[in-house]
Amino acid sequence: MSGHRSGDATLVDVLRLGLTGGIGAGKSTVSHELVALGAVLVDADTIAREVVAPGTEGLAELAAAFGEDILLPDGSLNRPALAAKAFASDEARAVLNAITHPRVGARTAELVAAAPADAVVVQDIPLLVEGGMAPAFHLVAVVHTDADERLRRLVELRAMPEDDARARIAAQATDEQRRAAADIWLDNNGERDALAAAVRTLWAERLVPFEANLRGRIPVQPAPVLVDPNPDWHRQAQRLIGRLALAAGGHALRIDHIGSTAVPGLAAVDVLDLQITVPDLAAAEALDDALAGAGFPRIAHVDHDEPQPSYGAGGETDPAVWGMRLHGSADPGRPAYVHLRVQGWPGQQFALLLRDWLRADSDAATEYAEIKRAAARDAAARHDPAQATAVYAEEKAPWFDGAYTRARQWAEQTGWSA
Ligand SMILES: CC(C)(COP(=O)(O)OP(=O)(O)OC[C@H]1O[C@@H](n2cnc3c(N)ncnc32)[C@H](O)[C@@H]1O)[C@@H](O)C(=O)NCCC(=O)NCCS
Numbered sequence: 001m002s003g004h005r006s007g008d009a010t011l012v013d014v015l016r017l018g019l020t021g022g023i024g025a026g027k028s029t030v031s032h033e034l035v036a037l038g039a040v041l042v043d044a045d046t047i048a049r050e051v052v053a054p055g056t057e058g059l060a061e062l063a064a065a066f067g068e069d070i071l072l073p074d075g076s077l078n079r080p081a082l083a084a085k086a087f088a089s090d091e092a093r094a095v096l097n098a099i100t101h102p103r104v105g106a107r108t109a110e111l112v113a114a115a116p117a118d119a120v121v122v123q124d125i126p127l128l129v130e131g132g133m134a135p136a137f138h139l140v141a142v143v144h145t146d147a148d149e150r151l152r153r154l155v156e157l158r159a160m161p162e163d164d165a166r167a168r169i170a171a172q173a174t175d176e177q178r179r180a181a182a183d184i185w186l187d188n189n190g191e192r193d194a195l196a197a198a199v200r201t202l203w204a205e206r207l208v209p210f211e212a213n214l215r216g217r218i219p220v221q222p223a224p225v226l227v228d229p230n231p232d233w234h235r236q237a238q239r240l241i242g243r244l245a246l247a248a249g250g251h252a253l254r255i256d257h258i259g260s261t262a263v264p265g266l267a268a269v270d271v272l273d274l275q276i277t278v279p280d281l282a283a284a285e286a287l288d289d290a291l292a293g294a295g296f297p298r299i300a301h302v303d304h305d306e307p308q309p310s311y312g313a314g315g316e317t318d319p320a321v322w323g324m325r326l327h328g329s330a331d332p333g334r335p336a337y338v339h340l341r342v343q344g345w346p347g348q349q350f351a352l353l354l355r356d357w358l359r360a361d362s363d364a365a366t367e368y369a370e371i372k373r374a375a376a377r378d379a380a381a382r383h384d385p386a387q388a389t390a391v392y393a394e395e396k397a398p399w400f401d402g403a404y405t406r407a408r409q410w411a412e413q414t415g416w417s418a
Pocket residue numbers: 022023024044045048079080082083086093096097100101104125126127168171172
């Protein structure tokens with residue numbers, strides 16, 4: 001999914017939103033609304049029908065595996081007959097999935113590749129979480145309706161046999177698994193209109209600007225406003241790490257959640273910091289297109305191959321070992337910085353050390369929070385976000401000089417290693 005298409009480095013992937021939810025949760029309702037707003041829909045259930053249409057190899061394989069009695073007299077698939085067999089056991093379902101899923105995957109790739117370059121592609125995939133597909137999307141939206149209400153809707157509105165509905169719910173992911181994968185949580189326990197309104201907001205405030213940023217390779221520049229610690233930051237970071245790992249492939253030696261949002265209880269600007277450790281700077285450069293395609297374009301103007309002035313006082317001043325590359329999230333709904341640093345170089349080590357030291361030393365964390373509060377107050381006086389960010393960074397810098405030395409002393413005392 002990542003990187004450019006057809007060998008043209010100026011083309012990044014189209015924005016792809018993975019839409020999922022349990023059976024009867026309201027995925028179709030959401031996808032219809034998104035299509036009305038201008039999205040291009042690629043629907044897995046529809047493709048799953050196409051790949052087993054009369055005369056297909058897929059249908060022949062199903063009949064060979066499940067018996068000719070899953071066919072109607074006209075040779076087409078008897079869907080309730082197959083459902084009765086397939087949802088009766090995990091083994092039978094695995095056979096069904098092994099026949100259908102690779103075909104659905106191949107056809108999906110063709111349809112996504114055919115979408116216009118400025119499309120917002122919505123992929124409605126009931127089994128997205130079950131299939132571990134979340135990292136392959138720029139965003140994952142989960143439609144959620146409580147299981148009891150889903151059963152009621154399926155039985156009353158869709159005339160589905162209750163046993164069948166229960167068997168499918170049991171064969172799918174849990175709410176908790178879906179929650180962990182969800183960048184966007186759309187609650188559909190209430191009225192349809194409420195869901196539609198949430199979808200319109202999502203479209204206008206997140207999908208449309210994200211698409212433009214992705215295509216233009218424009219990272220979002222959030223204002224340095226300090227917020228209370230958010231217990232969900234860790235889970236949000238894990239989702240981004242999953243995407244980065246997929247995009248970076250073998251170039252990433254490790255990917256870590258660093259910075260203030262990685263220190264539980266510490267107030268922070270609501271921007272996640274992530275560090276990709278690479279073997280050398282050439283590997284960082286080689287990731288440029290793949291990261292941009294995954295929604296993390298390079299922030300060119302802060303590139304440096306010199307020591308960070310704020311870290312210089314700590315000792316290492318050799319420009320040759322301070323190089324790094326910075327990328328930023330193009331998603332206005334989830335600002336993030338992605339730092340690419342070389343394994344074993346002081347900057348790479350310090351990012352991990354600072355985080356671990358602040359996690360371990362609550363006095364240091366409190367002191368740092370005070371420094372940040374004052375810096376954020378001064379930054380708030382600047383209206384230009386770039387200036388505000390610069391003021392914020394400059395005011396924190398002197399504290400980092402001391403922190404560098406203190407954290408290293410702590411590392412020596414405790415035998416810390418990354
Ligand atoms: C078994 C079949 C013939 C039953 O057809 P039916 O018309 O009753 O259901 P339909 O295809 O419209 O699916 C409705 C819903 O059932 C659930 N469901 C379907 N297949 C599966 C599965 N293999 N595992 C878990 N849930 C499933 C999904 O929530 C889906 O949205 C059909 O579901 C099928 O071919 N399934 C295999 C393909 C598949 O996994 N599709 C889901 C997304 S790729």
